Amino acid sequence: MTQPIIYGEADAPQKRPVWPAIGRGARGRCPNCARGKLFRRYLKVVDRCEVCAEEFFHHRADDAPPYITMLIVGHLAIGAMLHLEMTIEPDPRLYLWVILPAIVVVSLAILQPIKGAIVGLQWAHRMHGFDPENADELSA
Ligand SMILES: [Zn+2]
Known part of the structure; x- marks a missing residue:
């Protein structure tokens, strides 16, 4: 059984600002230096x-970015389609030529910023x- 690491105030790892890191990642910039x-x-x-040499190869964004993308786009698309059906009852070709391409475009547009935000959050x-103390994750 491993003992938990108890940090004193002097040797505690420096806290990293969460929201700026998420914002930098969402803009496709390094969460550490933003350049x-x-x-x-x-x-x-x-x-x-390439600027500050912060390592990102061990991020574990995995399925979170596509999951969040589908959650957002699905709610927007279903809401829009329900609204259209209840108000103007559109031609079904509207879904084929407008709604489906819009779903693809919006999904591709927000997938990278969401992945960057997830990497920034993890960082x-x-x-x-x-976590430099987590040797198991580094060797995996
Ligand atoms: Zn950097």
């Missing part, structure tokens, strides 16, 4: 920041591999 890029491609997170809370 380096967080993504090298659409959803590929850089291994480390700020030192979750998973961002």
Whole structure:
């Protein structure tokens, strides 16, 4: 059984600001310095920041970004479709040519910012591999 690490005030890890880190990640910037890029491609997170060398290769965003994207877009689309049906009863082709492409465009537009926000949240809370005391996560 491992003993919990009890930090004194002097050796406690420095707190990281959560909301600024989420905002920086959502804008595709390094949660630490806000200057380096967080993504090298659409959803590929850089291994480390090119400006401050903060490591990001051990993030664990996993399925959270698509889950949150589907949650948001699903609620918007269902709400819009119910509203249309109850007010103007549109031609079904409207769904095919307007609503379905809008769902795809909005999903692709918000997926990267949501992933960046998740990585920023994990970095700020030192979750998973961002915690230097968590050797199990680093070796996984
Ligand atoms: Zn940085």
